[in-house]
Amino acid sequence: MKMKKVLAMAVSTLLCGTMLAGCGSSNESSNSGSSSNSETTTEKKTDAATTVADSGSEDNNGGGSSSGDLIKVGIINNDPNESGYRTANVNDLKATFTKENGFDASFAYSLKNEEQINAAQKFIQDEVDYLLLSAADTAGWDSVLKDAKDAGTRVILFDRTIDADESLYDASIVSDMAKEGEQAVKWLESQDLASYDIIHLQGVIGSAAQKGRSGALNDTAASKGWNIITQQTADWNAEKAQQIVQSVIDSGKKFNVIYAENDDMAKGAVAALDRANISHGVDKDVVVIGFDCNKWALEELQKGNWNYDGQCNPFQSTYILEVIDKLENGETLSQKTIIMDEKGFDAKTITAEDVENYGI
Amino acid sequence: MTARPKTAEKSSFLASIVRKQIFIPIAALLLLAIFNLIMDPSFFKITLGHNIEGNPVLSGNIISIIDYGSELAILAIGMTLVTAASRGQDISVGAAIAISGSVVLRILCGPNADAATLQAPIIVAFLASCIVAMAFGAFNGALVSIFRIQPMVATLILFTAGRSIAAWINHNKLPVVNDKTFAYFGGYIPGIPIPTPVFIAIACFIVIWIVLKFTTLGLYAQAVGINEKTSRLNGLNPAFIKFITYVILGLCVAVAAFIKVSRVSTINYSVVAKDIEMDAILAVALGGNSLSGGKFSISASILGAYVIQFLTTTLYKFNVQADALPAYKAVVVILLVILSAPIVREKLSAFFKSLRSPVKAESKS
Numbered sequence: 001m002k003m004k005k006v007l008a009m010a011v012s013t014l015l016c017g018t019m020l021a022g023c024g025s026s027n028e029s030s031n032s033g034s035s036s037n038s039e040t041t042t043e044k045k046t047d048a049a050t051t052v053a054d055s056g057s058e059d060n061n062g063g064g065s066s067s068g069d070l071i072k073v074g075i076i077n078n079d080p081n082e083s084g085y086r087t088a089n090v091n092d093l094k095a096t097f098t099k100e101n102g103f104d105a106s107f108a109y110s111l112k113n114e115e116q117i118n119a120a121q122k123f124i125q126d127e128v129d130y131l132l133l134s135a136a137d138t139a140g141w142d143s144v145l146k147d148a149k150d151a152g153t154r155v156i157l158f159d160r161t162i163d164a165d166e167s168l169y170d171a172s173i174v175s176d177m178a179k180e181g182e183q184a185v186k187w188l189e190s191q192d193l194a195s196y197d198i199i200h201l202q203g204v205i206g207s208a209a210q211k212g213r214s215g216a217l218n219d220t221a222a223s224k225g226w227n228i229i230t231q232q233t234a235d236w237n238a239e240k241a242q243q244i245v246q247s248v249i250d251s252g253k254k255f256n257v258i259y260a261e262n263d264d265m266a267k268g269a270v271a272a273l274d275r276a277n278i279s280h281g282v283d284k285d286v287v288v289i290g291f292d293c294n295k296w297a298l299e300e301l302q303k304g305n306w307n308y309d310g311q312c313n314p315f316q317s318t319y320i321l322e323v324i325d326k327l328e329n330g331e332t333l334s335q336k337t338i339i340m341d342e343k344g345f346d347a348k349t350i351t352a353e354d355v356e357n358y359g360i
Numbered sequence: 361m362t363a364r365p366k367t368a369e370k371s372s373f374l375a376s377i378v379r380k381q382i383f384i385p386i387a388a389l390l391l392l393a394i395f396n397l398i399m400d401p402s403f404f405k406i407t408l409g410h411n412i413e414g415n416p417v418l419s420g421n422i423i424s425i426i427d428y429g430s431e432l433a434i435l436a437i438g439m440t441l442v443t444a445a446s447r448g449q450d451i452s453v454g455a456a457i458a459i460s461g462s463v464v465l466r467i468l469c470g471p472n473a474d475a476a477t478l479q480a481p482i483i484v485a486f487l488a489s490c491i492v493a494m495a496f497g498a499f500n501g502a503l504v505s506i507f508r509i510q511p512m513v514a515t516l517i518l519f520t521a522g523r524s525i526a527a528w529i530n531h532n533k534l535p536v537v538n539d540k541t542f543a544y545f546g547g548y549i550p551g552i553p554i555p556t557p558v559f560i561a562i563a564c565f566i567v568i569w570i571v572l573k574f575t576t577l578g579l580y581a582q583a584v585g586i587n588e589k590t591s592r593l594n595g596l597n598p599a600f601i602k603f604i605t606y607v608i609l610g611l612c613v614a615v616a617a618f619i620k621v622s623r624v625s626t627i628n629y630s631v632v633a634k635d636i637e638m639d640a641i642l643a644v645a646l647g648g649n650s651l652s653g654g655k656f657s658i659s660a661s662i663l664g665a666y667v668i669q670f671l672t673t674t675l676y677k678f679n680v681q682a683d684a685l686p687a688y689k690a691v692v693v694i695l696l697v698i699l700s701a702p703i704v705r706e707k708l709s710a711f712f713k714s715l716r717s718p719v720k721a722e723s724k725s
Contacts, residue, residue, distance in 0.1 A: 233685070
């Protein structure tokens, strides 16, 4: 019995320990200003919630006090932890919609559509002037957007579109994944290689980025007679990409292009090349193409280890500001769907400023 | 009468093999090997080359299999113990790998995530990640053993929250380690042509073999898994034994995570070790272990893990169309799991018996 008690004590101390450890790490995160995971954090909610979220809310809080001039915006986004893209996107919005710029912004993050809809309803009740929305799912938004319309709240979609009637929102600011792919493929074509033997590493099959980026390559490969040696999904995963490229190398097939649909997979592919002593990069045996413009990826370009990186622009806030300005001045938008400019970087022409400005 | 058991033993040689637990993963490995041998013998070719730094490296599909299968094999050790003792599975290992991998990078790269040099010795980072992973293992273990929550439900908590916690640890940044020595653990140590993960995996196998050989852990885990009440009446402490298996799994997670982050010198919280928990559970199942606890064989689980990797590499090698890949994998897995079901094995062994015995009877008469 005694033994049991001692054990119970030990276990409970351990439990407490893990709980404390958990607190520690979350405190750290709130210092950095990133908001906690899947909780739908409108300001007031976080205030009431835990102390952890409390210290974090200082960063993103407009303060609740609505002085007359401030434009009230409610921003609904996906979980900032989702990817480097999302983190950059969230930080960009936070930096733009500040009091100094004349906004009283509230943020809500969730990967779940229902939670996002709840947050939207709350924002509408709070009478925000603008509702900015990056929806987790395309469906289910009709009724809440109708409410917004009745309440006179303007709705601007960013990053993701939804399946709702165009009349329900004022603008939609999106990336065109197919265009990103086309840019990269055009660049590849302009390289005028003697032959094109391509390893094509795809993202999660069916995702918008995969469809757009694969489609462009497939079309051009078919029309130009390029040879796609391997076309395989690595699920955005570096290590899977490494395995796939390794297996191509092991089978002795020749290739001179790696078309990876994100930077992680390009990195994995390059690791396999390094292992087999196959040179890659500018004026080397294998051309490496990646997407998303992570900062470290652009640095690889600078070093000449990779050849090309296509951007998927997370910096939507300038576009959103433009739209809000126009609407505030009573102008009408020439078109509802605005496609963002997206760059592609060539290792030969990339500059240090590019890395600084566009790296995410 | 005395001669009879002997002949029966002989005649049922095949039958008894079929009934052995380790038969299924070995048979699966052989099947895959034969398939590859017929389709393309060059599958087994191993060549000695040099990597970009001029160090010798062996390469070939077989090397790839034992290299990339390492993490899964290490996880299979812990998962087998957890399954045996707690009659359930830990579905949070993928998320736990993200956490402990994130800890490694946090310590190596320091707070600004973009350091050119290492901020701490690698061993410190590794030990810290071990402690964190074991703490999370202890958390799961406590939920299961003390609060008696179903393992799958208990570990669902970490499964859901884990990847976000991992992102928190590094302030949402994606640190990249530029130091070359860190890449040794997921690649090659200069001068040694065999991938390092293979050695790490072998070290883990030896450690667990020693632990099971010289402690009563294996026996106790099995006893608790078979009947908790009886084992308590016999003086064991079931809660503690369950708890300790989760801590051991935590340690396995830390080692696997260390290899994973070393392979690419960075981490992506949302995709690192994605769905690896399912593969680990599958490895246990392919090893012929009952997923409802009790008797277990760790070596069979380890072989099961390599079967999964063998299958993956084979599918890559034959360049199966990307969207059809999961379907192919599923078909093979269904076949293997059905083969490893006790009923089927019983039938098979009976079948072999009936094949042999008429022959024996003839030769006798």
